[in-house]
Each structure stands twice: as C-alpha cells, then as structure tokens.
Amino acid sequence: VNSTSLGVSPSYEILIFLSGNICHQPRNTTGKELNVYYSFNKSILEDPHSGTLASFQNGYMEALAIRPLQDTGNSTRYSNLYLVIEATDTSESNEEQTDLSDEYWSYKISVSQNDLVFQWDLRPWLEIVDTDYNSALLVTGNVSTNSKTSSNYSIYDTSLYDIYVYSYDYFDYFDHELSHSLCAIKNGPYLVSSVENTTQVVGNSSLEIQKSITIRGGSVKEQFYITGLNSSTTYVTYLTKKVSKSSNSTADTGGVLFSKTTFTTMENDSCSLIFDMDFCDGVAYSVPTSGLVDRANKTLIAQMYDDIASSLYANFSKALQIIPCDTESDAAYSPLRTCGDCAAAYKNWLCAVSIPRCTTARTDYYIFRSKSDNRNDYLNSQVKPISNYYEILPCIDMCYSMVRDCPADFGFSCPNQKGSNLLYLSYNTYDDDLGFDTCNYVGNSNDLSILDDD
Numbered sequence: 001v002n003s004t005s006l007g008v009s010p011s012y013e014i015l016i017f018l019s020g021n022i023c024h025q026p027r028n029t030t031g032k033e034l035n036v037y038y039s040f041n042k043s044i045l046e047d048p049h050s051g052t053l054a055s056f057q058n059g060y061m062e063a064l065a066i067r068p069l070q071d072t073g074n075s076t077r078y079s080n081l082y083l084v085i086e087a088t089d090t091s092e093s094n095e096e097q098t099d100l101s102d103e104y105w106s107y108k109i110s111v112s113q114n115d116l117v118f119q120w121d122l123r124p125w126l127e128i129v130d131t132d133y134n135s136a137l138l139v140t141g142n143v144s145t146n147s148k149t150s151s152n153y154s155i156y157d158t159s160l161y162d163i164y165v166y167s168y169d170y171f172d173y174f175d176h177e178l179s180h181s182l183c184a185i186k187n188g189p190y191l192v193s194s195v196e197n198t199t200q201v202v203g204n205s206s207l208e209i210q211k212s213i214t215i216r217g218g219s220v221k222e223q224f225y226i227t228g229l230n231s232s233t234t235y236v237t238y239l240t241k242k243v244s245k246s247s248n249s250t251a252d253t254g255g256v257l258f259s260k261t262t263f264t265t266m267e268n269d270s271c272s273l274i275f276d277m278d279f280c281d282g283v284a285y286s287v288p289t290s291g292l293v294d295r296a297n298k299t300l301i302a303q304m305y306d307d308i309a310s311s312l313y314a315n316f317s318k319a320l321q322i323i324p325c326d327t328e329s330d331a332a333y334s335p336l337r338t339c340g341d342c343a344a345a346y347k348n349w350l351c352a353v354s355i356p357r358c359t360t361a362r363t364d365y366y367i368f369r370s371k372s373d374n375r376n377d378y379l380n381s382q383v384k385p386i387s388n389y390y391e392i393l394p395c396i397d398m399c400y401s402m403v404r405d406c407p408a409d410f411g412f413s414c415p416n417q418k419g420s421n422l423l424y425l426s427y428n429t430y431d432d433d434l435g436f437d438t439c440n441y442v443g444n445s446n447d448l449s450i451l452d453d454d
Contacts (some may be wrong), residue, residue: 001067001079002113016081016111017063019118019254020182022056027381031090034105036165038065040078047085047394059174059181060120061109082110090418108183110254116255117243119182124261126163126239127221130285130357131268132273133231135298137284138163140239142219158211160250161222161241164190165207168234168262174432182257184239189359205230216282216309218444227276234264269295270387271358274302279310280351282442284299285392288358288374288385295386305355312352318342323407342406349402353426354378357440358388365428365438366390375426395439397448 001014022034037044039051054063068078087105110117140161164185166173178184192200192207200207207228229235239258242250256285266286272295275284283305293300320339345359356375359366367376371385379385399414406412415423428439430448441448 001081003079014067014113016064016113017110017116018054018083018111019116020056020061020107020109021118021181022059022105022107022178023181023187024104024281025059025177025184026104026141028191033088034107035086035088036061036063036109037084038063038088039082040065040067040080042080042082044082044084048086048092051082051084056107056174057180059178059184060118060206062116062118064416081111083111085109087378090168099145106183108254112371115243117251118255119243119256120182121256121258123258124239125241125259126260127236128261128263129275131229131263131265131274132271132286134229135225135273136229136235136262136265137265137273137275138224138226138237139214139216139221142221142225144220156213156220157250158213158222159242161211161239161303162194163209163224164188164236164238164240165209165226166190166236168236171236171260171262179260180257182240185240185257191235192226214284216268216284218446229265231265231269232267233404234262236262237262266360268360268387269362270389272298272301274298274305277302277306279306279313280347280355280442282348283351283355284353285357285440285454287355288369288371288379288383288389289386289387291386292382296413304383308378309351312354313347316350316432319410320346324410337405344443346397349354349394349398352398352440352442357392357394358391359438362390363436365436366392367425384411392437392440393424393426393428395430395448397430397441398443399427401443401447 001015003014011315018036018038025034026032034052034056036056036203037048037051038054041050044051054061065081067081068387085107108118113163123141123142127139127141129139129358131137143160166188169191173188174181174184185395192209192210194211205228207226209227210227212223212225214221238260241256241258242252243255244250269289271286271372272289273286277283287301287305290304291297293304295301320343321338354376356369356379367390369389369391371388372380374380374383374385375391399412403412403414415425415427430441431438
C-alpha cells in the first residue's frame with residue numbers, strides 16, 4: 001500500500017479499489033465459481049476463507065478494501081494487501097467446497113488506489129443514427145458533458161471509445177455468465193473492431209470502421225462509420241471506453257464496458273447513408289440513391305443533395321439581409337430572437353424537406369414514394385432515385401421553430417396539428433415510445449418535443 005500517495009483517499013484511511021474480469025471459463029459452470037478473497041492479514045495465504053469474499057457476477061468483480069488505521073507503534077502493519085483467487089464447486093452436497101484449480105479459467109485482476117480499472121455500465125451509451133444496405137453510422141452519448149474539471153482527457157480524443165461488432169448469432173453468447181466482462185468481449189469472436197483500424201475480411205465482405213468526432217444535434221459525440229456490411233442483417237455491438245491512467249492520459253489496461261445494442265441494415269440499395277456535409281452539416285441519415293452518379297460513391301450522392309439545399313438557401317439568405325437585425329432593441333423584429341436564430345432554424349428546416357430521409361421499412365408513419373414522384377419536383381429531375389422507397393417525414397417541430405424564430409415578414413406558417421390531415425402529408429410528430437424514428441429531425445435535438453396527437 002502506497003501511504004505517500006493516497007489517491008482518492010481521505011487522510012485518515014486508505015481506499016483500495018479491486019476489480020476484475022473473467023476472460024474465459026470452463027464450458028460447464030453449473031455450481032462452479034471463481035472467488036476473490038482479500039485481507040491485510042497475511043494469514044489469508046493459509047486460510048483464504050478468513051479474508052473478505054468478492055464474487056464474480058456475470059464475469060465481473062469489484063470490491064473496496066479499506067486499510068485499517070495504523071498502530072502508532074507499528075507503522076508497517078497493514079502495509080500489504082493480500083489476495084487469493086480460488087475456483088470452487090458449490091454444487092457438492094457436502095459442506096466442503098471442492099477445489100477446481102485443474103480447470104481452465106482465465107481472468108484479470110486490478111488493484112488501484114485511484115479508481116476501478118475494470119468497470120461496467122448498464123447503459124448502451126451508443127445510438128444508431130441510421131443504416132443503409134451495407135453501412136451503419138453510430139455515435140456515443142454526449143461526451144461534452146465530461147468537462148475538463150472532472151476528466152483528464154480531451155473530448156476530442158477518438159481513442160477514448162471503441163466498438164466491437166458481432167454477428168447476431170452471438171446475441172446471447174455472453175449473457176448470464178460473461179455479459180459484464182470487458183476482457184471476454186475484447187477476446188471474443190467479433191467480426192470487426194475499431195481498435196485495429198484496419199479492414200477485416202469476413203466471407204466475401206471487407207468490414208471497416210472509421211472513427212471521428214462529430215458536433216451534431218447540439219452535442220459532441222464520437223462517431224463510428226461501419227462499411228462492408230451485409231444487407232438485411234442484424235448485428236450486435238458493444239461499446240467500450242478507456243479509463244484514466246494519469247492527469248493527462250488514459251490506460252490501455254481495463255476500461256468500461258457498456259451494454260450491447262443491435263442494428264439492422266436495409267434490404268436493398270434504394271437508400272444510401274450520407275453525413276458530414278458542408279452545408280447541411282446536421283444531416284446524417286439515408287437518402288434516396290441517385291441514378292445520375294455511381295450508386296456506390298456515397299460521397300458524390302451527398303454532394304448532390306448538399307448542392308441542391310445550398311442553392312435553395314441562397315434567396316432566403318439575401319432576403320434575411322434586409323431585416324433589421326443589428327439595431328436598437330425597440331427596432332428589432334424580436335426581443336428574444338435574432339437573425340442568427342432565424343437562419344439556423346430555416347437552414348435545418350430546408351435541409352430536412354429538401355433532403356428526404358429514406359428507408360425500406362414499412363410503417364403507418366412513413367409515406368410511400370415512387371421513384372418518379374418524389375416530395376419535390378427537383379428530386380425527380382436532379383436526383384432521379386433508382387427505386388421506390390418510403391420516406392420518414394420531417395418532424396413538425398422544425399416548422400414551428402422556423403415560424404417562432406423568424407420575422408413575421410416572411411409569412412411562414414405550418415399546418416395545424418388538430419382538425420386537419422394536411423400536417424401528415426408533409427410532416428409527422430415525434431413519439432419516443434416506439435422502437436423507431438416516427439419523424440426526421442435536423443438541428444439541436446434538445447429542442448425536439450414530444451407532441452400529443454389527441
């Protein structure tokens with residue numbers, strides 16, 4: 001025990017964090033356990049059960065050892081923490097537990113005076129932004145909430161998070177026994193991981209994961225773009241996160257394991273996933289695949305849509321310049337909103353209505369679109385979708401935001417939500433109780449409201 005560096009401990013006691021993962025265990029573990037005993041008394045080496053027990057649950061173990069107060073006359077007492085790892089069989093009918101040390105167990109144990117080196121989080125902390133027929137876009141939760149005062153890493157460090165993608169055949173592979181083990185997930189039969197940062201060939205497909213930082217939807221997130229996937233296929237994904245090693249670095253050992261999440265690719269190439277565009281930087285979803293460019297080149301498809309939206313914005317931008325924005329408060333069009341607010345709201349609305357969100361899924365919330373009869377005429381002539389598709393309509397919230405944030409001189413208005421079906425011809429409302437996006441939202445997601453249809 002390091003008495004000169006107390007870590008997170010108060011001055012009158014020293015806290016020692018124990019954590020561990022089971023990486024591999026015997027095939028049949030019925031009644032079998034791997035236990036950790038710890039004590040500041042060396043007698044534990046002769047009688048392990050005299051120590052404090054810390055059991056593994058779902059492949060994960062954690063405990064907190066508190067060093068007793070030192071005797072004034074013996075400063076070296078309790079200066080060492082002793083651990084004993086023991087495999088036992090609790091299924092025996094007698095009270096004696098049978099030693100199973102001849103069976104193959106693989107585990108990692110960490111002892112730290114600063115924090116738990118191995119951690120587990122109940123949240124998935126991973127959002128499926130969208131998929132198409134052979135790719136998927138995933139992002140972490142908002143990492144900008146980890147301020148520098150409470151964290152010792154940069155929120156712009158792409159090495160902080162990683163993902164491991166498994167075939168759906170392994171959906172319950174780790175359940176009940178190793179589902180909380182970071183070590184088991186890292187060493188399991190995954191298809192591709194963002195750690196290697198290389199292309200991995202699986203069957204006839206070349207799987208690759210590109211990592212980046214994105215500022216979209218009002219927050220900073222780490223982004224994972226997975227390519228080379230099979231169509232109409234469900235995958236299982238685990239997110240991991242590194243933990244702190246010092247005031248300015250992260251450790252390669254240990255980390256946080258989050259709960260698994262799944263995503264499913266679309267059934268055909270009617271839709272193509274685009275994101276990170278210059279003008280419509282808030283767009284990150286699948287759009288109708290164009291028949292005018294190479295359908296495999298999604299960068300060209302994204303550029304085509306972005307150019308359309310940018311050109312449509314030009315006239316509005318000129319009109320906004322004649323509005324008295326930077327003037328006295330009593331002459332401004334609003335005491336609460338600025339022209340910057342109006343420009344952002346109009347841009348988000350324009351990108352959403354001019355770049356339709358495409359899917360091959362069918363629900364009552366989505367509208368069927370013929371490839372020759374799209375939402376807007378310019379899509380028919382300038383994009384020419386290759387197939388029929390279903391459109392996830394824009395959220396009505398964006399229209400309301402535009403009316404709220406812009407001067408009345410523009411005459412913006414939105415369909416009435418009550419007493420008319422006109423709304424649902426062009427927009428839809430957001431419902432987070434369903435397992436899919438009921439509408440498409442571009443902009444700061446904090447402004448998205450759940451609307452009542454009644």
